[in-house]
Amino acid sequence: MSDLVVNNVSMVFDTPSGDQVEALQNVSFSLKQGELLSILGPSGCGKSTLMNIVAGFLAPTAGKVSLASTELHGPGSDRGMVFQQGALFEWLSVAENVGFGPMMKGTPKEQIKKTVTELLQIVGLQDFYDKPVYELSGGMQQRVALARCLANDPDVILMDEPLGALDALTREKMQSLVLKLWKETGKTIILITHSVEEALFLGEKLFVMAPRPGRIKQQYELPFAEAGLVEDPREIKASTEFISKREEILSMIWDMEEEIMGQVEMAGD
Amino acid sequence: MVLIQQVKQVIGLSEDGLTKRKTVTFGDTSAVANGRTWSILSVITMAVVWYVGSALEFINPIFWPSPQAVWEQFINISGEGYRNFSLLEHIWASLYRILIGFALGCLVGVPLGFAMGLSEVIKGWFDPVVEFFRPIPPLAFIPLVIIWSGIGERSKIMLLFFAALWVMVIAARAGVGSVKLSKIHAAYSLGASKKQVLLHVILPNSLPEIFTGMRVAMGICWGTVVAAELVAAESGVGFMIMAASKFLATDVVVLGVIIVGLIGYSIDILMRKLEAKLIPWKGKT
Ligand SMILES: Nc1ncnc2c1ncn2[C@@H]1O[C@H](COP(=O)(O)OP(=O)(O)O)[C@@H](O)[C@H]1O
Numbered sequence: 385m386s387d388l389v390v391n392n393v394s395m396v397f398d399t400p401s402g403d404q405v406e407a408l409q410n411v412s413f414s415l416k417q418g419e420l421l422s423i424l425g426p427s428g429c430g431k432s433t434l435m436n437i438v439a440g441f442l443a444p445t446a447g448k449v450s451l452a453s454t455e456l457h458g459p460g461s462d463r464g465m466v467f468q469q470g471a472l473f474e475w476l477s478v479a480e481n482v483g484f485g486p487m488m489k490g491t492p493k494e495q496i497k498k499t500v501t502e503l504l505q506i507v508g509l510q511d512f513y514d515k516p517v518y519e520l521s522g523g524m525q526q527r528v529a530l531a532r533c534l535a536n537d538p539d540v541i542l543m544d545e546p547l548g549a550l551d552a553l554t555r556e557k558m559q560s561l562v563l564k565l566w567k568e569t570g571k572t573i574i575l576i577t578h579s580v581e582e583a584l585f586l587g588e589k590l591f592v593m594a595p596r597p598g599r600i601k602q603q604y605e606l607p608f609a610e611a612g613l614v615e616d617p618r619e620i621k622a623s624t625e626f627i628s629k630r631e632e633i634l635s636m637i638w639d640m641e642e643e644i645m646g647q648v649e650m651a652g653d
Numbered sequence: 654m655v656l657i658q659q660v661k662q663v664i665g666l667s668e669d670g671l672t673k674r675k676t677v678t679f680g681d682t683s684a685v686a687n688g689r690t691w692s693i694l695s696v697i698t699m700a701v702v703w704y705v706g707s708a709l710e711f712i713n714p715i716f717w718p719s720p721q722a723v724w725e726q727f728i729n730i731s732g733e734g735y736r737n738f739s740l741l742e743h744i745w746a747s748l749y750r751i752l753i754g755f756a757l758g759c760l761v762g763v764p765l766g767f768a769m770g771l772s773e774v775i776k777g778w779f780d781p782v783v784e785f786f787r788p789i790p791p792l793a794f795i796p797l798v799i800i801w802s803g804i805g806e807r808s809k810i811m812l813l814f815f816a817a818l819w820v821m822v823i824a825a826r827a828g829v830g831s832v833k834l835s836k837i838h839a840a841y842s843l844g845a846s847k848k849q850v851l852l853h854v855i856l857p858n859s860l861p862e863i864f865t866g867m868r869v870a871m872g873i874c875w876g877t878v879v880a881a882e883l884v885a886a887e888s889g890v891g892f893m894i895m896a897a898s899k900f901l902a903t904d905v906v907v908l909g910v911i912i913v914g915l916i917g918y919s920i921d922i923l924m925r926k927l928e929a930k931l932i933p934w935k936g937k938t
């Protein structure tokens with residue numbers, strides 16, 4: 385199976401002023417094929433850095449990442465990315481965006497068309513096949529981004545705050561879509577978010593990260609994503625279990641932010 | 654009624670209802686979008702002032718000719734030509750020079766700009782050259798190019814090549830720089846090779862900047878070719894103006910100036926139309 389293993393990964397950035405930022409310190413975890421992990425943490429705690437390392441855009445200063453027992457160096461089509469916004473190709477239509485990966489591989493035209501039609505059906509955009517992407521709403525654009533990523537049939541899907549720029553209602557719908565796609569495709573998914581609720585609802589596993597140095601502070605195994613496949617999302621989010629977890633995590637992050645503020649104040653003195 | 658509405662739309666006189674109802678108009682740039690009525694009035698006023706002014710002989714026609722005189726010269730030169738060439742030949746001579754010079758400037762400038770945007774070595778190497786030549790007005794090189802290749806076509810094309818080159822280098826480099834890293838990352842994650850990223854992401858992504866550069870370069874080229882023809886040429890609109898001035902034929906001079914203005918304006922309109930057609934996503938991201 386295509387298990388993802390992150391082994392003792394550390395990342396130290398040299399800033400131009402000569403300081404060093406420890407963006408990640410000895411981060412280790414592993415995900416089985418088909419697991420859904422959400423990552424939460426105050427900004428600057430190394431979430432994006434971790435994702436970029438898994439995606440292969442950054443080489444860690446120490447440690448390694450492997451997928452299906454093969455060590456990873458550089459990006460590849462086995463790991464698909466969904467970004468917050470603006471990563472679609474405006475010069476291409478919806479269908480051409482979705483078919484980009486297969487086209488790069490030289491897949492025959494008819495087959496690309498078939499895949500694209502199918503995927504647009506799944507994300508509910510079958511009527512927008514030939515539309516330019518810049519005419520779509522933010523939520524629709526993220527659907528295109530999801531479909532584009534799936535068209536390549538990656539083993540792992542990496543999402544860096546994919547729903548961060550959407551309004552609350554669209555966001556809830558998209559969360560359900562992510563769960564549906566997860567169920568139907570059986571992909572391993574890592575999703576970064578700054579919404580505690582989203583992290584709880586979408587994460588089968590949830591890591592809360594802490595900054596300076598960036599590390600995994602707390603890990604959770606959660607039942608909500610599994611439940612979200614069948615039950616009403618609104619009810620799950622209103623359940624006492626969900627709310628108590630939410631408050632627990634919120635107060636943890638709150639404390640972290642306080643600590644950061646304290647450090648900043650001390651440094652300022 | 655419908656017909657009037659359509660005519661208004663074609664000449665850009667139809668206002669949209671929302672804009673009309675806006676109360677904050679000072680500072681809201683969209684609220685000043687409908688100025689076409691005033692433009693038409695302004696042109697008519699200028700024409701009337703010119704006509705009446707010359708009819709009342711306010712100004713000596715040697716300094717500024719009457720519209721009739723210019724019009725007569727236009728008919729005359731359109732029929733018989735001026736100094737061995739027909740009017741169209743003069744216009745074509747100028748256009749031909751800028752087309753060749755501009756095309757060469759793009760052909761060299763765009764790849765060089767791309768290379769500079771993609772490679773540290775090439776950027777470092779060419780930066781001093783580009784930054785040095787960029788602020789120099791192309792006209793400053795006229796004496797040099799005349800020494801190099803005389804007053805023939807080659808010297809003018811070389812001048813225009815230089816005029817377009819730096820603008821295009823900088824536009825292409827800015828185009829590469831404007832690509833969002835997430836687009837590049839997305840492409841690599843979708844399995845694209847370096848070459849595919851260049852061809853399918855960096856190149857199309859930079860088209861808006863390149864096109865803006867082309868519009869600027871075209872404007873500079875047009876100004877430069879007329880000026881270059883003023884100095885040394887045997888044909889072209891600039892040459893027409895210069896030759897006429899030696900005989901104090903202000904009507905021909907003004908005719909030439911009007912033609913220069915109209916063609917320059919048309920080129921820009923054409924480029925803008927082309928831009929809207931080729932790069933419909935510009936400004937919408
Ligand atoms: N290219 C870089 N150079 C220097 N420091 C960086 C770079 N990228 C990220 N960092 C630093 O690493 C830390 C983690 O950043 P990031 O992973 O983007 O955090 P997050 O995504 O959790 O908000 C931050 O302190 C950030 O300033």
Ligand SMILES: [Mg+2]
Binds near residue numbers: 432433
């Ligand atoms: Mg981030």
